Amino acid sequence: MNKEIENKLIHKNTKPTSMRILVYDFLSSQQVATSLSEIENHFDNADRTTIYRTLKTFEEKGIVHSIQENTTTKYKLCHNDCDEKTHKDWHLHFYCKICKQTTCKEDISFPESMKTNFRIDEIKLFAKGICENCLEENFNN
Ligand SMILES: [Zn+2]
Numbered sequence: 001m002n003k004e005i006e007n008k009l010i011h012k013n014t015k016p017t018s019m020r021i022l023v024y025d026f027l028s029s030q031q032v033a034t035s036l037s038e039i040e041n042h043f044d045n046a047d048r049t050t051i052y053r054t055l056k057t058f059e060e061k062g063i064v065h066s067i068q069e070n071t072t073t074k075y076k077l078c079h080n081d082c083d084e085k086t087h088k089d090w091h092l093h094f095y096c097k098i099c100k101q102t103t104c105k106e107d108i109s110f111p112e113s114m115k116t117n118f119r120i121d122e123i124k125l126f127a128k129g130i131c132e133n134c135l136e137e138n139f140n141n
């Protein structure tokens with residue numbers, strides 16, 4: 001397992017330190033986007049600054065993308081096509097007002113092939129609403 005993460009980090013030009021491997025491992029187990037505090041709570045002994053720096057490095061290297069959600073920043077692992085030059089996470093981020101979780105909706109995205117005569121470096125698609133689980137629990141009975 002660790003070997004696999006090590007290779008992924010090396011592939012993204014990132015030195016696989018033990019902290020980075022731990023954070024990557026944790027993020028890869030999460031279905032939803034995770035905040036710095038949530039990651040910090042998971043690791044009892046790591047300090048916030050180290051985790052924060054790890055996330056910043058990951059973001060620069062195309063390993064995670066961040067999602068700004070009101071006052072909180074959340075992080076989610078990227079796919080292989082992101083690298084240190086460009087992030088390609090041009091998909092919808094969906095915030096559920098009931099369970100307060102943010103998920104990547106990768107099937108809803110801005111067309112990457114769209115031709116423009118200007119250069120797009122970053123796209124943020126963000127929606128708020130009620131997720132499928134909460135809809136079912138709260139409105140279907
Ligand atoms: Zn990305």
Ligand SMILES: [Zn+2]
Pocket residue numbers: 096097098099100101130131132133134135
């Ligand atoms: Zn929900």
Ligand SMILES: [Zn+2]
Pocket residue numbers: 065076089091092093103104105
């Ligand atoms: Zn995403």
